[in-house]
Amino acid sequence: xxxxxxxxxxTDVKAVLGDAEELLRQxxxxxxxxxxxxxxxxxxxxxxxxxxxxxxxxxxxAKSKQAARATDDYVHENxxxxxxxxxxxxxxxxxxxxRAR
Numbered sequence: 001x002x003x004x005x006x007x008x009x010x011t012d013v014k015a016v017l018g019d020a021e022e023l024l025r026q027x028x029x030x031x032x033x034x035x036x037x038x039x040x041x042x043x044x045x046x047x048x049x050x051x052x053x054x055x056x057x058x059x060x061x062a063k064s065k066q067a068a069r070a071t072d073d074y075v076h077e078n079x080x081x082x083x084x085x086x087x088x089x090x091x092x093x094x095x096x097x098x099r100a101r
Contacts, residue, residue: 006056013052020045 020042027038075082 006059009052009056013049013056016045016049016052020049 023038023042023045027035027042030038
């Protein structure tokens with residue numbers, strides 16, 4: 001899923017939640033059959049938003065698992081290079097922290 005798709009999905013979820021919120025406000029003032037219809041429509045919108053958010057969460061989880069697997073494979077294939085990189089990053093961070101004091 002591309003970054004633009006993720007942004008569009010997040011925007012869609014926000015819009016659906018805003019619509020549902022507005023419908024719930026309207027249903028508070030309405031009575032009888034009209035209130036029931038507005039509440040049902042709001043619940044449908046909330047279900048739709050939950051499904052979109054769930055899809056976004058699944059995509060993010062899959063991407064993070066893929067990145068973790070790739071990192072694990074790299075470290076197993078290049079242990080000394082990984083140790084060198086980790087050591088270098090530690091030295092740089094140590095120098096930066098020490099310099100900030």
